[in-house]
Amino acid sequence: MPTRSSSDGVAVLTGSYTPESGGDGAGIAALSLTPATGHLARDTTVPPVPVNGASFLAAHPSLDVVYSTNETDPGTVSALVRRGDGQLSPLGEALSSGGANPCHLTVHPDGAWLLTANYGSDTPPGSVAVHRLDSDGRPVELTDIAVHEGTGPVTGRQEGSHAHQVLVDPAGRYVLATDLGADAVFTYRLDTRTGTLERVAVNRLRAGSGPRHLAFAPGGELVFSADELSSTVTCHRYDAGTGTLTGLTSVPATAVRDVTNQPGGIVASPCGRFVWVTNRGADTVAAFRVTGTTLEPIDEMSAGGTWPRGLTYADEHLLVANQHSGTLVALRVLDDGALRQAGPAMSVPSVVCALVL
Template sequence: MPTRSSADGILVLTGSYTPDSGGEGAGLAAVRLDPENGSLTPDSSLPPVPVSGASFLAAHPSLDVVYSTNENESGAVSAVARQSDGVLVPLGDPVGSGGANPCHLSVHPGGQWLLTANYGSDTTPGSVAVHRLDADGRVSGLTDVAIHEGSGPVVGRQEGTHAHQVLVDPAGRFVLATDLGADAVFTYRLDTRTGTLEQTAVSRFRAGSGPRHLAFSPGGELVFSADELSSTVTCHRYDADTGTLTEISSVPATEAKDITNQPGGIVASPCGRFVWVTNRGAETVAAFRVTGTSLQPIGEAPSGGAWPRGLNLAAGHLLVANQHSGTLAALRILDTGALEQPGPAAALPSVVCALVL
């Protein structure tokens, strides 16, 4: 989906937890980003779309279609289409995700398959699901579910598996799924004829680290992980022939002391020089400089609210979704990789993610 901008600014679609998923949000809502001053304004011309538990959004690579998780125990995924007048409308009914509490999804580069990470629950293991996408982008049949196995040492968080992200590597060869409960990344090959997954490898992380999200360097040689349970950011070497990760170095996600901190979103700059991570607890976005295969802290900026979760690049800014304060903020990226403190944020109850349209 190509980025749309106008005199009114850049269109951003946000996702939030709704009352039926433990939040207070509307589901999907549109705002406008002014790239000159970083201000964010709700777009009243585009009414909200009531998607249950819209905790992560992904755009189709060639169609005006956006996909959303429905993060709840029953688990589903939804598609919305952008009409010629810009209004977003549901594209078919929600489709079961093949597991509980889907929290991340991505579209395979070919545009024919939707990949979903199901976090799972106390009774349901984490898993990765595949759905076929029709020619108009509609979600059709569930073609496969790969169930994860494993656990970790952190009581209350790692008794079982919890898939937290699923993405395709830059070469399009492997599907990678992080698992917070198993301290691992599971590697698959996707059969693009049948929509089935074949597990080919498992990359083991430090015990108790709880990998949440990954970000690739522009060339794909390095992978950076936001480790939720150990509050670290780790640099890994990526083997494009096997789809495996090997840890090289690791640094604390925040300089704040004597607090419980959980890294959330992670983004690498297109130039490959910087990495940014949200810190839930410290309530900051931390900036790091990539020096060879190590990360050097640059500094931290306030996130513009409380419990910063989703993080995304937009026109020289970082969009930060602050779940507990219900605010979406834009932090300007300086040439050094450091971040300017955000200006006034947009009020969006229970917002957790943002996607540039």
Template sequence: MPTSPSTGTIPFLTGSYTPDSGGDGPGIAALLLDPATGRMTYDGQVKPLPVSGASFLAAHPSLDVVYSTNETGTGTVSAVARSGDGTLSPLGEPMNSGGANPCHLTVHPGGEWLLTANYGSDTAPGTVAVHRLGADGRLLEPTDLVVHQGSGPVTGRQEGSHAHQVLLDPVGRFLLVTDLGADAVFTYRLDTRTGTLERVAVTTTRAGSGPRHLAFAPGGDLVFSADELSSTVTCHRYDTTDGTLTAVSSTPATTAHDVVNQPAGIVASPCGRFVWVSNRGADTVAAFRLTGTTLEAVDEVPAGGTWPRGLTLAAGHLLVANQHSGTLAALRVLDDGTLTHLHPPVAAPSVVCALAL
């Protein structure tokens, strides 16, 4: 992870909802993290870029290009170039995302394809789109669009499918797509010649669980899910031959019992011993220790604001995007997986995610 040679700080970007997407944030903003203290400051040399509804960011694997969802009913995705001094500028025009409310995206390791999950709406199903990327990282033509079908038992949330995350497995063989509305994880294989997706499996999750996001253990044999609707964290065995998941244990995402809680972000530690989850409702970040295939709750701390969404691991800290309070917190990760606040959060209106660079 690069640091500033003059200050020793870690650069990162945040994404936020903008006034035209139901928030009051700037779009994409540049900040710096001091890894010794957890103090965060805005990079005064980089002006925010007003990207509409920048709810998730992903970096190109080899170019100084970042991609953003534009989470609106008529969804688009954007490419953003970073210059040597960190300046942000649009790279080409936004492209149609192939569905309503794009909420997650990722770049294939080869750098030639962008994959996007569109949550959909009450009337539009969830979809997954593929876009070709140019040699300079700009968005080119869409090459495929798959439409999900399915529903679940939770009234008001699962009348139709809602694709929520696109995640490549650690070796890039399969693409996993969580579908909160269908209680399922869809597995695809990307044809890197044509940019088309072949569905190879569908894993049905516990009814009413609403899988939102996944995180792989470092070895790739286990994958953890933040289950938004059942407020649980589930450990699955991952079959690398066919991309299917088998649930082996599950635990409550929070110890709070007096709130309606919806887990959001989930991160696994590089050492493979810990998993962290953000809890909207409880407004906490929970820490779990992995023993075999069992997750044991070991800590739960205030998130530094309300409605914590994205979790990002950066230089020994978890960056927590607290959407409703408009605050961004940096929690120091201790050796036993527990968390502590070393410095107050910073103001970050309608912040939803962070991307370490």
């Protein structure tokens, strides 16, 4: 999607759980960020769009189209077109996600395929779905569903597979899908003629780690995982030729003790020197320096709210979506990777993600 900004700031969309999905948010709302100050403001010219369970947003690489998960059981995905004045309108009807509780999605770099991670439920298990997109960016056909299998040792969380993120590697060669329930990252090759997935590797991670999200370092040789169940951050070597990961080093995601903590969002800096992660439980954002393949804790500060889930890089800031307090906070990234709150927290009920346009 073309980047849009104005004298008022950088355009941002937020996704929230709605009453139908267990929250009290509006769905998708439009905001702006002023980079010079870190000030967040609601864009009053763009009314919210009541997308049910908008737990993750993604943009088309070349069209003014935004996609949203509808985290329900059964799940659906929605597409919205963004007009020149910023207004959002549904682009066709919501389509089945091919599974339950879709929680992440991304658009293939060629702009022709939408990939969705279905977290699943007791039945069905976690899966990755592929939708074909037409020339306008509209999802028109569900072309494949890759069902995951596997379990882990954590009672109540790993009795079955739970896909949590799907992304394309920096080379555009492989599709990677994390699975919190199976302690694995599944690697696929997408056939861009048919929209089908061929599994090429199953990368087994530490038992009980519960990989949630990945973030690639620039160049793609290293990838970092936010491990929800073990409360760690792990550095992996990525082989772009085979799509395989090799775990190298892990560190605790937080220095806060005596709290049950679940890492959420993870971001690698554009320069490759730093990694940041949100901590749900500790209610912090932790900063790490990357030295070779080692992660060194350098800073940890309040998330500006409770249960920080989504984390988004935006023009030398990190946008933190605090789900339980219903606040979005901009943290300024300093030269040494440390963080400082840049402006006041903004009320966005049940916010869980942000997308910079």
